[in-house]
Amino acid sequence: AQSVTQLGSHVSVSEGALVLLRCNYSSSVPPYLFWYVQYPNQGLQLLLKYTTGATLVKGINGFEAEFKKSETSFHLTKPSAHMSDAAEYFCAVKGFGGQGEGAQKLVFGQGTRLTINP
Amino acid sequence: EAGVAQSPRYKIIEKRQSVAFWCNPISGHATLYWYQQILGQGPKLLIQFQNNGVVDDSQLPKDRFSAERLKGVDSTLKIQPAKLEDSAVYLCASSSRTEAFFGQGTRLTVV
Numbered sequence: 001a002q003s004v005t006q007l008g009s010h011v012s013v014s015e016g017a018l019v020l021l022r023c024n025y026s027s028s029v030p031p032y033l034f035w036y037v038q039y040p041n042q043g044l045q046l047l048l049k050y051t052t053g054a055t056l057v058k059g060i061n062g063f064e065a066e067f068k069k070s071e072t073s074f075h076l077t078k079p080s081a082h083m084s085d086a087a088e089y090f091c092a093v094k095g096f097g098g099q100g101e102g103a104q105k106l107v108f109g110q111g112t113r114l115t116i117n118p
Numbered sequence: 119e120a121g122v123a124q125s126p127r128y129k130i131i132e133k134r135q136s137v138a139f140w141c142n143p144i145s146g147h148a149t150l151y152w153y154q155q156i157l158g159q160g161p162k163l164l165i166q167f168q169n170n171g172v173v174d175d176s177q178l179p180k181d182r183f184s185a186e187r188l189k190g191v192d193s194t195l196k197i198q199p200a201k202l203e204d205s206a207v208y209l210c211a212s213s214s215r216t217e218a219f220f221g222q223g224t225r226l227t228v229v
Contacts (some may be wrong), residue, residue: 006160032216043122043209043220044161051216090160094216105174106151106211106218108160 002027002093004109012115019063019078021112023091026072029104033074034092035065038111044090050074061085086116120144122221124210130227136198139224143191143212149173150187151218152195153209161209167193200228 007022025031032051036044048059055067061084065076074091090111095104123142131137143150148169153161164183165175169190178185182201187193197204205228211218 004160034217036220041225043222044211046217046219049217105163105166106213107163108153110160111158 002031002095002105002107004091004093004107006089006091006109006112008112009110010113010115012117013081014117015083016080019076019081019085019114021076021089021091021114023065023074023076023109024072025074025091025093027093027095029095032094033065033067034094034106035059035063035074035076036090036092036108038088038090047076047089081114081116083116083118086114088113122210122212122219124208124221124224126224127222128225128227130229131200133202133228134199136196137200137226138197139195139208139210139226141193141195141210141221143193143210144214144219147212147214147219148190149213149218150193151209151211151213152185152193153211155207155209155223157206164195164208197226200226202228204228 035047050067091109094106150167152164166173167187207223211220
């Protein structure tokens, strides 16, 4: 089974400052890991994903995340925050293998609301 | 490539009424998910289809919720009768292998 814990339901940073959103997961099988962003009254948009290979993955809008298996973490970072980054961010995990990707559940964390101060 | 289409975008109903949501996934995607997102929370998986078979519906309140996927393509989610606590955004997503692509969601308000 998979589960996700996002540390901090609300993060506030100044424009231009580092953004760090924390995500820890548990999975009984090797995981696929994702970060999604949600703007008000919209669906979820994929920021980046880790499947296999390089553990540092880059996504859209200058975001990146590093898969650390020993720490079961997949924290999201951005060197310099922009006002347009204000949104809700969700970390998600999906197992792979076994019965196949289509049979694996996609489980989300509770979300972190990012606020950018001018 | 067209995205995941959902309708309606908004729905207001009285408690004990019924409501249905429709989802058209991305063409060729075998996996389809329905999530419930209550305000301030993360999406909760209600049901997952692989083609037209149910993979997981362990968190679907089966006494009032039902879902089907017609011919492995479109899907409908129904609530009958609705309760106040069903007020939420209902998200549909589809997936081919790895990531899921989401529709805009349907915001349901039960009064």
